[in-house]
Amino acid sequence: MSIFEAIRSALTAIGANALRSALTMLGIIIGVAAVIAMVAIGSGARERVTSQIKSLGANLAIIQSGNVTQGGARLGAGASSTLTDEDAGAILKEVEDVVAAAPAIFTRAQAVYAGTNWSTQITATDLDFFAAREWDVAEGRLFEPEELRKGEIVAIIGQTVAKNLFGEQNPLDQQFRIRNVPFKVIGVMAPKGQSALGQDQDDVIFVPLDTGRRRIIGRNYARDRSVQTIMVKFANEGAIAPGIEQTGALLRQRHRLMADQDDDFIVRNLTEIANTATQAATTLSWLLAAVAGVSLLVGGIGIMNIMLVSVTERTREIGLRLAVGARQRDILAQFLIEATTLATIGGAVGIALGVGSALTIANIAGWPSVVSIETILVAVGVSGMIGVFFGFYPARQAARLDPIEALRRE
Amino acid sequence: MPLIEARELSRVYDLDSGRVTALDRVSLDIEAGDLVAVMGPSGSGKSTFMNLIGCLDRPTGGHYRLDGVAVETLSSDGLAELRNRKLGFVFQQFNLLPRVDACANVELPMVYAGADRKARRERALAALGRVGLAERAHHRPMQLSGGQQQRVAIARALVNEPRLLLADEPTGALDSRTALEILALFQDLNREGVTVVLVTHDAEVARHARRVIRFRDGHLLSDQRQQPADARAALAALDAAPPVYPETEIHAEALP
Numbered sequence A: 001m002s003i004f005e006a007i008r009s010a011l012t013a014i015g016a017n018a019l020r021s022a023l024t025m026l027g028i029i030i031g032v033a034a035v036i037a038m039v040a041i042g043s044g045a046r047e048r049v050t051s052q053i054k055s056l057g058a059n060l061a062i063i064q065s066g067n068v069t070q071g072g073a074r075l076g077a078g079a080s081s082t083l084t085d086e087d088a089g090a091i092l093k094e095v096e097d098v099v100a101a102a103p104a105i106f107t108r109a110q111a112v113y114a115g116t117n118w119s120t121q122i123t124a125t126d127l128d129f130f131a132a133r134e135w136d137v138a139e140g141r142l143f144e145p146e147e148l149r150k151g152e153i154v155a156i157i158g159q160t161v162a163k164n165l166f167g168e169q170n171p172l173d174q175q176f177r178i179r180n181v182p183f184k185v186i187g188v189m190a191p192k193g194q195s196a197l198g199q200d201q202d203d204v205i206f207v208p209l210d211t212g213r214r215r216i217i218g219r220n221y222a223r224d225r226s227v228q229t230i231m232v233k234f235a236n237e238g239a240i241a242p243g244i245e246q247t248g249a250l251l252r253q254r255h256r257l258m259a260d261q262d263d264d265f266i267v268r269n270l271t272e273i274a275n276t277a278t279q280a281a282t283t284l285s286w287l288l289a290a291v292a293g294v295s296l297l298v299g300g301i302g303i304m305n306i307m308l309v310s311v312t313e314r315t316r317e318i319g320l321r322l323a324v325g326a327r328q329r330d331i332l333a334q335f336l337i338e339a340t341t342l343a344t345i346g347g348a349v350g351i352a353l354g355v356g357s358a359l360t361i362a363n364i365a366g367w368p369s370v371v372s373i374e375t376i377l378v379a380v381g382v383s384g385m386i387g388v389f390f391g392f393y394p395a396r397q398a399a400r401l402d403p404i405e406a407l408r409r410e
Numbered sequence B: 001m002p003l004i005e006a007r008e009l010s011r012v013y014d015l016d017s018g019r020v021t022a023l024d025r026v027s028l029d030i031e032a033g034d035l036v037a038v039m040g041p042s043g044s045g046k047s048t049f050m051n052l053i054g055c056l057d058r059p060t061g062g063h064y065r066l067d068g069v070a071v072e073t074l075s076s077d078g079l080a081e082l083r084n085r086k087l088g089f090v091f092q093q094f095n096l097l098p099r100v101d102a103c104a105n106v107e108l109p110m111v112y113a114g115a116d117r118k119a120r121r122e123r124a125l126a127a128l129g130r131v132g133l134a135e136r137a138h139h140r141p142m143q144l145s146g147g148q149q150q151r152v153a154i155a156r157a158l159v160n161e162p163r164l165l166l167a168d169e170p171t172g173a174l175d176s177r178t179a180l181e182i183l184a185l186f187q188d189l190n191r192e193g194v195t196v197v198l199v200t201h202d203a204e205v206a207r208h209a210r211r212v213i214r215f216r217d218g219h220l221l222s223d224q225r226q227q228p229a230d231a232r233a234a235l236a237a238l239d240a241a242p243p244v245y246p247e248t249e250i251h252a253e254a255l256p
């Protein structure tokens, strides 16, 4: 009997008990669908975390001023501006393997252009910021060193700002106002998308550090060189930990802290945070896959159960087949093929269901859809293997029947 | 060389409740081309004997040669092949597969003989033609009468052209006329050279055999040759003189 014929006769047997077969398949259908959907959700989440981390830039540490003790009360991060842009310069010069050290001040303000206004984040920084974030303009240019040094009134805007302030117009060389100061647009950033916290990173206006400080926040450059954060980019991942160590020592020395005084700054290793997040996402996807795997296992047990019932019901048929010349292995093959066919059909339906729900979920969550051919092939293989594995015991029971006993059974 | 050579053939069941000797040292030859009826009371070992000569069971003692082959030496695959090529079985309960049609039922032994689909179909249709069911080839067992189902079972037993046809109570579930038709079929096949052994406890059925073997308590009791009654002739007689129903007679007398 060819395998094709064997499958056809298995289909006949499956069709003879259509409802029962369908219910049995349901276990596999749900199991396979769950595995595919869960793996897709898991890797979708991981991919999203990874892409957000990538959008932040690799090998970054962020130094925030703060944690100052005033009269016994410890104030939180950012409570006091203890960092300066000179600290940033010192870090770049003295700490090993630092590629960029970007001082930055953040504030929210309203930008106005020809009757339109748009409230957005203003980031006052220097060129190192763009190097650290690995972010460039899509149109126009970045700041010139001269513009930074002189604190000229120029701005580079994010995609969201460009859209909301200028609409269809080309924003380059246009003038808009922030707190009544007229800024000239010299560049538009490339799109960056959402941050790990769900913020729109394109909703931003960059201005030179001193311009922001004097014109927008209204501080006196001569007396106040403080910044909120310094973003430090290292040459490679291995350089981060020793670099952070050196940076801490350097800042303590520069801030003239005594040995018994706490740091007046906080250093965060973004790569470490990113790795933790990726790890969490990986763990999550394994967990989801394991839960789905359990339901697949339950589906397999369902197949075993129904095959055992089927062997019992068809004992006389088995006896007859043995009487007309079937060998034990023919009977074994017959029931194995039946179990495998049952599992594979269930698997196919499960794949359709799983891919459907994975795509729907990805669509709703706004993830890249990550149903891969590999997942599908693995699901087909696994459901076939479940048929073989869980079908083997019942099939062996069938093959070992004594022909006379089997024929006599009611 | 006889087709069947049984020497001191025994079958003992070891049960928790004790030993049951179903067949006790039976020695017997059956020549090719014979038509043998096996008789005896219930529990006398008829089915046990059939299962042994049909290679469905192994003896616990003695020797058995089928067509010159010492069956004890064969593996279970070897026995399966022997059943497939040399033997055909007919059962009291027909044992047809309910989900497939008559033709597919008849094809079953050829499936295990490894014949290709086309050859199988052709030979199955030929076998069905031989038992007079050519036009019922695509009916399912449920759509056939008992006699027709038994004829499908006979076609299935014949399809691999076996040396020996074994039938355990083949007419047990049929009325006497249908039983006669089945017996006529066996006699036709026997004339064509097929050796037939049939188990029955009906003396009327046994009349159609050339040889009658009787068992009692697992022993061979008697072994007689006889002039077989002709089943075809009996059927023709039945058709020529249809039975007169008693009610009809009473009714006729009651007429004024």
Ligand SMILES: Nc1ncnc2c1ncn2[C@@H]1O[C@H](COP(=O)(O)OP(=O)(O)OP(=O)(O)O)[C@@H](O)[C@H]1O
Pocket: B013, B015, B020, B021, B022, B040, B041, B042, B043, B044, B045, B046, B047, B048, B049, B201
């Ligand atoms: N599987 C078995 N286990 C135990 N004893 C058995 C088994 N099969 C048959 N026997 C015993 O062997 C004896 C012969 O049984 P067998 O079936 O050959 O009788 P039989 O002549 O075919 O009877 P019947 O006309 O009722 O079919 C009986 O006493 C029966 O109880």
Ligand SMILES: [Mg+2]
Pocket: B046, B047, B048, B168
């Ligand atoms: Mg019997």
